Amino acid sequence: MSETQIQVKDVSMVYTNNAGEKINALDSVSLDIKEGEFISLLGPSGCGKTTLLRIIADLLQPTDGEIIIDGQSPRDIRIKQEYGIVFQQPVLYDWRTVRRNICLPMEIMGVPKKERTSRIDEKLDLVGLKDFGKKYPFELSGGMQQRVGIARALALNPKYLLMDEPFSALDEFTREKLNEDLLEIWGKTKSTVIFVTHNIPESVFLSDRVIVLTPHPGKLAAVVDIDLPRPRRNELRDSPEFFEYVAKIRKCFQEVKM
Numbered sequence: 300m301s302e303t304q305i306q307v308k309d310v311s312m313v314y315t316n317n318a319g320e321k322i323n324a325l326d327s328v329s330l331d332i333k334e335g336e337f338i339s340l341l342g343p344s345g346c347g348k349t350t351l352l353r354i355i356a357d358l359l360q361p362t363d364g365e366i367i368i369d370g371q372s373p374r375d376i377r378i379k380q381e382y383g384i385v386f387q388q389p390v391l392y393d394w395r396t397v398r399r400n401i402c403l404p405m406e407i408m409g410v411p412k413k414e415r416t417s418r419i420d421e422k423l424d425l426v427g428l429k430d431f432g433k434k435y436p437f438e439l440s441g442g443m444q445q446r447v448g449i450a451r452a453l454a455l456n457p458k459y460l461l462m463d464e465p466f467s468a469l470d471e472f473t474r475e476k477l478n479e480d481l482l483e484i485w486g487k488t489k490s491t492v493i494f495v496t497h498n499i500p501e502s503v504f505l506s507d508r509v510i511v512l513t514p515h516p517g518k519l520a521a522v523v524d525i526d527l528p529r530p531r532r533n534e535l536r537d538s539p540e541f542f543e544y545v546a547k548i549r550k551c552f553q554e555v556k557m
């Protein structure tokens with residue numbers, strides 16, 4: 300891990316709803332993210348996590364402030380297809396097999412067929428679905444579908460992996476298993492990961508740093524370095540150090556009037 304790669308500089312976002320009312324979703328948020336870092340944006344519903352992620356992904360323009368990524372704008376990064384995005388629901392095409400779902404971004408980008416085939420094999424292996432390539436999405440569990448979503452996001456070997464509450468619809472057991480597997484995948488891909496969650500233990504388990512956001516307006520309340528050893532396995536969740544971090548972050552929310 301080295302230099303600052305993503306700079307979030309005084310980013311604010313004010314939405315106007317259908318009634319013409321202004322909603323202050325983000326208020327002057329600044330943040331530096333290092334190359335290869337795993338950070339979580341953590342906060343309760345409505346604190347602006349998705350808004351910030353969408354601004355970084357160039358899916359939304361901030362009303363104020365800017366994002367600089369390796370000296371470039373989010374638009375440059377999006378055009379170069381350097382983002383991989385995983386949403387809460389994997390949004391898979393029912394009529395396409397798992398292999399063909401993973402293939403889609405490569406087809407759009409005109410990756411040659413031979414290269415596509417080898418990358419699909421590689422990504423299926425990476426997410427633990429080697430034997431499921433010929434299945435259709437409806438034949439898979441929710442957790443497996445989300446693994447396909449991750450494989451598809453990784454298909455273009457993105458430098459930046461943006462994940463918006465990818466495991467929040469899953470049961471606790473599946474979520475913990477996927478947390479562990481995600482860390483293993485991240486260890487192999489070396490992407491910079493920005494992970495949105497409202498689950499404190501999940502953010503502690505995964506992250507190098509947890510960015511605590513509080514709502515009305517969405518503000519950066521604290522940045523907590525998670526100094527727990529890696530590789531991390533689920534047993535870590537039972538350690539006193541893990542509990543201490545969870546308690547410390549919970550306290551950040553109690554201290555801020557929401």
Ligand SMILES: Nc1ncnc2c1ncn2[C@@H]1O[C@H](COP(=O)(O)OP(=O)(O)OP(=O)(O)O)[C@@H](O)[C@H]1O
Binds near residue numbers: 316347
């Ligand atoms: N398109 C929009 N128009 C108006 N208001 C919006 C719009 N999108 C988001 N908001 C408001 O902005 C605030 C932040 O929303 P955002 O979705 O970024 O929060 P969040 O922390 O990701 O929430 P959640 O965890 O529920 O997804 C909320 O008050 C939300 O109602």
